[in-house]
Amino acid sequence: MAVTLGEEIMLLSLDDESGAAKDRQAAGWAVAGGILLELVLAGRLSVSGGRLSVADRTPTGVGLLDERLRLVDAWASKKSTSPKVTNWLTRDHHKAVGAAIGSLRARGLVGEEEHRVLGLFPVRRYPGTDGSAERELRARLASVVLRGADPDDRTAGLVALIHAAKLHRLAFPEVPAKEVKPRMETIAEGQWAGDDVRTAIRTMQAAMVAVTAATTAAVTS
Numbered sequence: 001m002a003v004t005l006g007e008e009i010m011l012l013s014l015d016d017e018s019g020a021a022k023d024r025q026a027a028g029w030a031v032a033g034g035i036l037l038e039l040v041l042a043g044r045l046s047v048s049g050g051r052l053s054v055a056d057r058t059p060t061g062v063g064l065l066d067e068r069l070r071l072v073d074a075w076a077s078k079k080s081t082s083p084k085v086t087n088w089l090t091r092d093h094h095k096a097v098g099a100a101i102g103s104l105r106a107r108g109l110v111g112e113e114e115h116r117v118l119g120l121f122p123v124r125r126y127p128g129t130d131g132s133a134e135r136e137l138r139a140r141l142a143s144v145v146l147r148g149a150d151p152d153d154r155t156a157g158l159v160a161l162i163h164a165a166k167l168h169r170l171a172f173p174e175v176p177a178k179e180v181k182p183r184m185e186t187i188a189e190g191q192w193a194g195d196d197v198r199t200a201i202r203t204m205q206a207a208m209v210a211v212t213a214a215t216t217a218a219v220t221s
Contacts, residue, residue, distance in 0.1 A: 003107070003133050004064055005034030005158050010100040011109070011134045012162075012170040019113060019125030023167055024097070029211050030165040032089045032096035033204045035068045037157045040200040044069050047203040051082035064103040068096070085207040093211075101126055109133050141171050145183050153197045160188035160201045164208035 003011070013027035014020070021027065036052070039045040042065065046055040054073045059066045071092070076083050104110045110126040128134065144151040145159065162168065163184040168177040188205055190198040 003109070003137070004062065004100075004103070005038045005154060005161070006031045006064065006096060006100045007104055007107075007109075008133075008137050008158060009034050009161065009167070010097065010104060011128075011137060012167065014101075014110060014126050014128065016128040016131065016134070019110065019127035021097075021126075023170060026165040026167055027170070028093040028097045029089055029208055030161045030167060031100050032093040033161050033165075033208050034158065035065065035096055035100070036072075036085065036088065037161070037200060037204045038154075039065055039069055039072075040204075041153060041157070041197065045072065046196075047085060047200050048082075050086070050203055050206065051084055052076060052088060053082045063106075064099055067099065068092070085203055086210050089207055089211050107133075138171075144187060145172070145180055146175070148183070151187055153201075156187050156190050157197075157201045157204065159184050160190070160205045161208060163188050164205040 009027060009030045013022050013024065013031075015022060036045060039060075040047060042060050044054070044056050044058070044060065044065070046053050052072060054069070054076060057069070057073060060069070072088065075088070075091070101110065105112060105126070109128065109130050111129045113125045113127065115123050115125060140155055141159070143149040144155055151159065162171050163181070168180055168184070172180050188201065190201045
């Protein structure tokens with residue numbers, strides 16, 4: 001399978017040369033949301049009323065997705081009602097980042113280096129080793145956002161997540177956010193997508209807005 005939505009967001013977040021993660025907090029939410037949305041598009045999860053349910057336990061064959069599907073299924077089975085998307089994002093966003101990086105490493109798209117801050121504290125970095133996937137990703141985003149091409153469902157979902165997490169700078173570092181936000185909002189509305197896909201994209205976007213707003217409020221209070 002091609003690079004997943006969660007991995008694509010992680011690629012945008014990782015600095016190609018230093019391997020440091022930029023906007024790590026917001027990117028973490030978006031990575032977790034991207035994995036969920038990928039599972040929805042694959043027919044493994046469904047969303048309704050802001051809640052998650054497992055629709056099909058059949059593995060996708062992609063380790064990153066199948067592990068999250070297993071975890072969501074185990075977590076949801078302990079609940080008396082379908083769990084909220086926002087609750088899962090809150091629970092999983094830190095671990096989802098590590099899982100996405102591990103998947104990118106397994107694909108040979110990023111490496112791993114260890115540095116020590118002040119000569120004492122180990123910090124891991126993940127510089128790019130194969131830029132082809134990121135080049136294709138940025139070209140696809142530029143095509144639909146900057147040049148007005150119609151997106152497919154996955155690209156529309158990716159744009160919606162980037163927009164909701166306010167990661168415009170990661171996707172378009174040389175373009176002012178105010179110039180891309182209107183087009184990204186239009187794409188996020190998903191008028192060309194089917195009802196199920198549009199519902200999933202809007203649910204993920206709403207969940208992203210909710211969790212990032214709550215995090216910002218907690219930090220500034």
